[in-house]
Amino acid sequence: MKRWLLMMPVAAIVLTGCAGKTVNRDNCAAQVNAAWKELDIAKTEGFAGTVSYSKALGLISTAKTQQQIEAYNGCVENAEKARFYIRESRAGR
Numbered sequence: 001m002k003r004w005l006l007m008m009p010v011a012a013i014v015l016t017g018c019a020g021k022t023v024n025r026d027n028c029a030a031q032v033n034a035a036w037k038e039l040d041i042a043k044t045e046g047f048a049g050t051v052s053y054s055k056a057l058g059l060i061s062t063a064k065t066q067q068q069i070e071a072y073n074g075c076v077e078n079a080e081k082a083r084f085y086i087r088e089s090r091a092g093r
Contacts, residue, residue, distance in 0.1 A: 024072035031079030032067055035060045038086045045090065052089035056082040 039056055047053050059082035066075035 022072075024076050025070075028063070028067050028072040028075035028079065031076055031083070032060065032063050035063070035079045035082045035086065038083060042086050042089050047089040050089045050092075052085040052093060056085035056089060059085065 035056070039053070039060060042048070042053055042056075059078045063075045063078035063082060066072070066078065
């Protein structure tokens with residue numbers, strides 16, 4: 001009985017750690033998907049050769065990698081930065 005009581009705090013900590021990994025998972029996926037779509041639009045509009053487009057492509061690739069390794073906070077940050085650079089690309093900067 002005592003052993004079970006001692007394991008409860010450990011189980012709570014482990015479960016909390018698992019739950020923390022899913023924070024921003026949906027936001028990460030949504031941001032990455034939106035960034036890819038926006039990048040495709042920028043490409044069809046002829047902005048594929050700009051520096052901002054290249055930066056965005058690198059950031060989306062990094063975000064996708066972070067999504068796969070469940071680093072969702074970094075994924076969201078990089079996808080949002082990518083979307084900024086896509087807007088800059090489309091604005092001619």
